[in-house]
Amino acid sequence: MTPGTTISHYRITGEIGRGGMGIVYKAEDTKLDRTVALKLLPPHALVSEDDKARFYREARSAAALNHPNIAHVYEIDESFVVPAKAGTSPGTAEPPPDAERRPFIAMEFIDGETLADRVARGPLPLKDVVSIATQMAEGLKAAHKKDVVHRDVKSGNIMLTKDGVVKVLDFGLAKTTASTKLTQMGSTLGTVAYMSPEQAKGEEVDRRSDIWSLGVILYEMITGQLPFRGDYEQAVVYGILNEDPESMTTLRAGVPMALDGIIGKLLAKDPDLRYQNVDELPSDLKRIDVSASQTTRISTGSRSAIVPGALDDTPRIAVEAAGLAETSKAKPWYRHPAALTAIAGVLIVGSIAGFLLGRTSPEPDPIVRRVVIPVETIVGTEWPALSPSGEFVALSGRDTTTGEPGVFLYHMPTGDVSRIPGSNSAFAISFSPDGRWLLYSLNSGTYKVLVPDGDPIKIIDGRRPATWESNSSILFGREGKIWRASADGGEETVVVEPDSSLGHRALFLPRAIMGTGLAFATIGIDGADDAAVIDLEKGEYSVPLNEAWYPRYVPAGYVVYNRGGGPFGQVVVQPFDIGTRRTTGQAVPVQIGERGFWTYTVGSDGSFVYSDESSASSGMRLTWLRPDDENNAALPIDPGEFDNPMISPDGRSLAIGLDNESGEQEDVYVYDLETGTPLRLSFAGDSHQPVWSADGRHVYYCGSRGDRHTIFRKAADGSGTEEVVLSDGARRPSLSTDGRLMAYDTGVDGEGRNVWVMNLADSTSAEVAGGEGYQGDAHFSPDGRYIVYEDDRSGEIQIFVHQVDGDAFWEISEGSGPFYDPLWSADGEYIYFESLNELLRVPVELEPSFRRLGRPTGIAGFSSGMDFALGPEGDVLIMGRANESAANALGRLRMVLNWPEELKRIAPRSEG
Numbered sequence: 001m002t003p004g005t006t007i008s009h010y011r012i013t014g015e016i017g018r019g020g021m022g023i024v025y026k027a028e029d030t031k032l033d034r035t036v037a038l039k040l041l042p043p044h045a046l047v048s049e050d051d052k053a054r055f056y057r058e059a060r061s062a063a064a065l066n067h068p069n070i071a072h073v074y075e076i077d078e079s080f081v082v083p084a085k086a087g088t089s090p091g092t093a094e095p096p097p098d099a100e101r102r103p104f105i106a107m108e109f110i111d112g113e114t115l116a117d118r119v120a121r122g123p124l125p126l127k128d129v130v131s132i133a134t135q136m137a138e139g140l141k142a143a144h145k146k147d148v149v150h151r152d153v154k155s156g157n158i159m160l161t162k163d164g165v166v167k168v169l170d171f172g173l174a175k176t177t178a179s180t181k182l183t184q185m186g187s188t189l190g191t192v193a194y195m196s197p198e199q200a201k202g203e204e205v206d207r208r209s210d211i212w213s214l215g216v217i218l219y220e221m222i223t224g225q226l227p228f229r230g231d232y233e234q235a236v237v238y239g240i241l242n243e244d245p246e247s248m249t250t251l252r253a254g255v256p257m258a259l260d261g262i263i264g265k266l267l268a269k270d271p272d273l274r275y276q277n278v279d280e281l282p283s284d285l286k287r288i289d290v291s292a293s294q295t296t297r298i299s300t301g302s303r304s305a306i307v308p309g310a311l312d313d314t315p316r317i318a319v320e321a322a323g324l325a326e327t328s329k330a331k332p333w334y335r336h337p338a339a340l341t342a343i344a345g346v347l348i349v350g351s352i353a354g355f356l357l358g359r360t361s362p363e364p365d366p367i368v369r370r371v372v373i374p375v376e377t378i379v380g381t382e383w384p385a386l387s388p389s390g391e392f393v394a395l396s397g398r399d400t401t402t403g404e405p406g407v408f409l410y411h412m413p414t415g416d417v418s419r420i421p422g423s424n425s426a427f428a429i430s431f432s433p434d435g436r437w438l439l440y441s442l443n444s445g446t447y448k449v450l451v452p453d454g455d456p457i458k459i460i461d462g463r464r465p466a467t468w469e470s471n472s473s474i475l476f477g478r479e480g481k482i483w484r485a486s487a488d489g490g491e492e493t494v495v496v497e498p499d500s501s502l503g504h505r506a507l508f509l510p511r512a513i514m515g516t517g518l519a520f521a522t523i524g525i526d527g528a529d530d531a532a533v534i535d536l537e538k539g540e541y542s543v544p545l546n547e548a549w550y551p552r553y554v555p556a557g558y559v560v561y562n563r564g565g566g567p568f569g570q571v572v573v574q575p576f577d578i579g580t581r582r583t584t585g586q587a588v589p590v591q592i593g594e595r596g597f598w599t600y601t602v603g604s605d606g607s608f609v610y611s612d613e614s615s616a617s618s619g620m621r622l623t624w625l626r627p628d629d630e631n632n633a634a635l636p637i638d639p640g641e642f643d644n645p646m647i648s649p650d651g652r653s654l655a656i657g658l659d660n661e662s663g664e665q666e667d668v669y670v671y672d673l674e675t676g677t678p679l680r681l682s683f684a685g686d687s688h689q690p691v692w693s694a695d696g697r698h699v700y701y702c703g704s705r706g707d708r709h710t711i712f713r714k715a716a717d718g719s720g721t722e723e724v725v726l727s728d729g730a731r732r733p734s735l736s737t738d739g740r741l742m743a744y745d746t747g748v749d750g751e752g753r754n755v756w757v758m759n760l761a762d763s764t765s766a767e768v769a770g771g772e773g774y775q776g777d778a779h780f781s782p783d784g785r786y787i788v789y790e791d792d793r794s795g796e797i798q799i800f801v802h803q804v805d806g807d808a809f810w811e812i813s814e815g816s817g818p819f820y821d822p823l824w825s826a827d828g829e830y831i832y833f834e835s836l837n838e839l840l841r842v843p844v845e846l847e848p849s850f851r852r853l854g855r856p857t858g859i860a861g862f863s864s865g866m867d868f869a870l871g872p873e874g875d876v877l878i879m880g881r882a883n884e885s886a887a888n889a890l891g892r893l894r895m896v897l898n899w900p901e902e903l904k905r906i907a908p909r910s911e912g
Helices: 049-063 115-119 126-145 207-223 233-242 257-266 278-286 311-322 337-357 613-617 884-888 899-906
Strands: 010-019 022-029 034-040 073-082 101-108 112-114 158-161 166-168 295-300 303-308 369-373 378-386 392-399 405-411 417-419 427-431 437-442 445-450 457-461 466-468 473-478 481-486 492-496 504-513 518-525 528-535 540-545 548-554 558-563 570-577 600-602 608-611 620-625 642-647 653-659 666-672 678-680 687-692 698-704 709-715 723-726 731-735 741-745 755-759 764-769 775-780 786-791 798-803 809-811 820-824 830-834 838-845 857-861 867-870 876-881 893-897
Touching (some): 010 034, 049 101, 112 115, 115 158, 126 207, 207 257, 378 600, 378 893, 392 437, 466 504, 504 528, 518 540, 528 548, 548 899, 642 687, 687 731, 709 731, 723 741, 731 775, 764 775, 764 798, 775 820, 820 867, 830 867, 857 876
Antiparallel strands (some): 010 022, 073 101, 158 166, 295 303, 369 893, 405 417, 427 437, 437 445, 473 481, 504 518, 558 570, 600 608, 608 893, 620 876, 698 709, 786 798, 820 830, 830 838, 838 857, 867 876
16 A cells, blocks of 8 residues: 555555565554554455454454553554545545455554564574563463463564564454454464464464464574474474474573573473463573673584683683693694683583573572472482582482482483492492592492493492592591591591590591581480581591581581481581581571481582472372463472462462471471472471461461460561460461451360451450351451351351451351351452362452352362462462372472572571
């Protein structure tokens, strides 16, 4: 169309672009005096009335989207086209006799360039990649939340403004999940290279297809090329369905391996293995630090290394890393063995940093991170050891395929697993300080092996759990004494022996504290086992820890050990001054996985690694229940013996009770719902029923400290100590949204239990729901005027609502009970509760006064032991039993990076 042509009240001023679905023009909105992008569909696009109905229904859904990263749709309509030569005023002209009505979409005009045009100039800086992908994800998230699936996400449909804002275009042809397929108008919907496997096969698609396309764009921005290419469509489709894209780290230097992992999850061919919701992606991207990702890949024959800096600086950097100088043209830097060794070292460090921390900068990262090490081919994982560089994890276990036991090396950057020949059921595994050698013990003796593929060399005979003292010597226990031997074998000498005059029977399980000349050891004392600190030069020791097994020093001034006078005690951490060799604070539990000193270790940088096979094998699984979404998403929280989940007011955290492995005690934890990171709030046991304060700053919970229940309060970030709010048998707290009132139960099982409400300002209380039998588990309505609670006045537990400042009450449940755990939705429109086999909800209203609007309706099946929680946006969290058989098939280790940063918070040093 030529400039001046009008359609409806839009005057064409120029053409922007063309595609299979129509032509886009720049136009002037003559009514609102603004510039728009006007997309005209081909005349044959909507042939039948059904086509038109579907088009307008789906386009209206797109027009309802309102998000800064989505190009806004102003209008969807059809009108006659009036040529410029007609000379009539827009909006008032009568169409010429041969004109036809054309469907059009008027959209926000974006002054910028398409992402396709930007990528055509080459790969983008990684910081720009992360920014663009994050903004795209935010836009798609808003659409998916409204059940709008784009189906045509590609770089040509992404606009970049001059201010760096990303706008996703063309939601005008998106498909709502509730509608039928829109006619494809004779062309493939979506550019083939960006299609998901299910889309390429012509199957029904959902939001996960958009997530795949986002992965293609992310790959394209990083590498400058598409992951699946071909000279014709069939070849591209074949690649999408059958091939894996080339690793980005082989196409571009400095790509963090964590970013490669994200791409792998986005481009999983099975939709169930992809990100299930796009809102999971921004948090993963934001954790990747690409501020220092200017790197260069150097290849020499079959070896490749990544070194910091630009290409012109590579020789100088390599020489400086090797501590050399290029003095002879006959032997340049890249042919010097020491230089290549240095470069390989840089490669290792860079790869591990990229894998574990998602960054290429070697600067320390103060953020505590939790990493799953998926050693899925090994079960029975014990004696984990982390190499100083972080490249390898060694562990004892059993091959799941052959059943063969041994010492296994897990290569962190690649996930490759190798078994040390002849290692069998080994124990006491450790790396030498330089990381070159691995030490382990068998019944027949202690062996060392060159990492990664050397042959085992015996050092000493007999079952002697040993450890490294230095690169050239080892320590071990024998005959109740601590001995030293050369790492090459040979003469063995006594370092220290127990003082029998003090009742000390034996010293065993030594563990050197590198760089200090000291070592920890367990010491057998009449009636107990304690921990000793040994001065390796003087042959002296002191005993600073009681009831402590196999202590390990943690950099930054802590010691971790098994408390309880034996190997099966509770794992705790305690502040420790290595200079004075004394504790400087209280011990606190730190591990919720399997117990035993052989199931965890501390790396030289303070990383904490432990086996959690026991916690993965059973317990309750936490999953979002979204009745209108068949893709319910599991939370990133391992199964556990959970109880009473409660979501924070901002929807970001979960407070929950968690039993230990034996089920003998329960404490309150707070989990980050985005990352699954746990924070333990209570440490006294028998603490449960957590609820949040209205501002989310505190968690209230019930605990038994003696024979009476007490309600406590503690800061949600774990700081400070727990405060007593109300004792004397009070339990099951609930807070009003204005923070003024607290509802709670009184009495104990077998006695009268009633609901009281306490004014937190003056600590006065009044009974709200009382009488014969039991009334309890109360929760406030959002406006604080009512409580919903359990009541057994009919002989079985039903759900009632009671006025806080009055006597009025209403029965909510119907039929044969019992019914339990009532909760009010954040908007006040529903009350949820559970029966023995179903989760139900009933619609209610609060204004002008309480009224039930309908009958209870089941929304999910339920079974004994399940529980639920409600989020601020109406999401329902279901707690159900995990699939034990599937979990038992996995071997798994967990790593806590920057663990000392967490210890500073959970185990503070005593003042003075």
